Amino acid sequence: MITLHKLQKVVEQRTILDIEQLVVEPGKIAAIVGPSGSGTADLLPLLTGQSRPTSGTVCIGDTNPATDRTLFSQQVGVLFAEDALYATRSARGNLAFHARLRGLPGSRVDEVLALVGLGDHGGVKLEQLSSGLRRRLGFGVAVLHHPTVLLLVEPFARCDDASISLLSQLIQQQADEGGTVLIMANTDTYLPSLCHTIYELDQGRIVATRQPGEELDENALPFKIPVKLEGRVALVNPTDILYVEVEDGRSILQTTNERLPTQFTLSQLEQRLARSGFFRAHRAYLVNLQHVTEVIPYTRSSFSLRLDDAEGSKIPMSKEAARELRDLLDY
Numbered sequence: 001m002i003t004l005h006k007l008q009k010v011v012e013q014r015t016i017l018d019i020e021q022l023v024v025e026p027g028k029i030a031a032i033v034g035p036s037g038s039g040t041a042d043l044l045p046l047l048t049g050q051s052r053p054t055s056g057t058v059c060i061g062d063t064n065p066a067t068d069r070t071l072f073s074q075q076v077g078v079l080f081a082e083d084a085l086y087a088t089r090s091a092r093g094n095l096a097f098h099a100r101l102r103g104l105p106g107s108r109v110d111e112v113l114a115l116v117g118l119g120d121h122g123g124v125k126l127e128q129l130s131s132g133l134r135r136r137l138g139f140g141v142a143v144l145h146h147p148t149v150l151l152l153v154e155p156f157a158r159c160d161d162a163s164i165s166l167l168s169q170l171i172q173q174q175a176d177e178g179g180t181v182l183i184m185a186n187t188d189t190y191l192p193s194l195c196h197t198i199y200e201l202d203q204g205r206i207v208a209t210r211q212p213g214e215e216l217d218e219n220a221l222p223f224k225i226p227v228k229l230e231g232r233v234a235l236v237n238p239t240d241i242l243y244v245e246v247e248d249g250r251s252i253l254q255t256t257n258e259r260l261p262t263q264f265t266l267s268q269l270e271q272r273l274a275r276s277g278f279f280r281a282h283r284a285y286l287v288n289l290q291h292v293t294e295v296i297p298y299t300r301s302s303f304s305l306r307l308d309d310a311e312g313s314k315i316p317m318s319k320e321a322a323r324e325l326r327d328l329l330d331y
Helices: 040-048 069-075 091-102 106-115 131-143 161-176 212-219 266-272 319-329
Strands: 002-011 014-024 029-033 055-060 076-079 149-153 180-185 197-202 205-210 225-229 232-236 241-247 250-255 259-262 278-282 285-288 292-299 302-307 314-317
Touching (some): 002 040, 014 180, 029 161, 040 055, 040 149, 040 180, 091 106, 091 131, 106 131, 131 161, 149 161, 161 180, 161 266, 161 319, 241 266, 266 278, 278 319, 292 319, 302 319
Parallel strands (some): 029 180, 076 149, 149 180
Antiparallel strands (some): 002 014, 225 232, 241 250, 278 285, 292 302, 302 314
């Protein structure tokens, strides 16, 4: 659990943070969102114990981060805005270094490499990894010791679409297993479908609180994708979508019986369909895994997914996506 109570931070007779109450319970994902200068950068040192509040309390897990440093380190995983990795070490070397510091077995390193989709990149030096893969590795360091609380600063920064999708799944998994997750970001991009609560920070104060996921459940609304057609708007059930394809720069929904152009980009659809079992198989394809019947390897770097429609449609899948799908489905 994370609890902030009557928290104030005063610097040079100016109150830069003033948060009356904020609670994130186990199993929940919350975000504090605010642009540069809103106070998010001032809050992080208080959450990690690098600074002490002028008044009020900060409780992260079972600890006061400013005084219980050892327990804080054991219970909390932190992903900073910068990846905080060692440039001269490989992906495995970075994880192994932290594992030794924490007295963890080497087997845990291999587990985390597979978890973040870097099983085939363990020996690759950091400078040779893409920015998205480095971000995944930074997340791997944060969860290496099985923390019960995660503090994530801009978790999707510098990420490609595949990394955003994977990290979103891993964050959700952390909450599903009873963990507590607090995200800090400049904007709420990618967050509404992930978070139970989003707090908006302005001048050090919470000025708005949104609960996007709870609002959807509360109203019991069916989840649909709107498609604007001539004179009407079609509402498409995600279960009827076989795949989404980018054609001439436009996203097309391929359903069981028709092709429907949509105003959304592929990345926007990926975010909207994240809860419905869709997977980014290729930079131009988003596929409904519920309709996939077979993974077909052609070469070491060429794959396709066969679907269960009458035509047995085949969707191309990139080598990187094939690795992610293998880790996701554990085959």
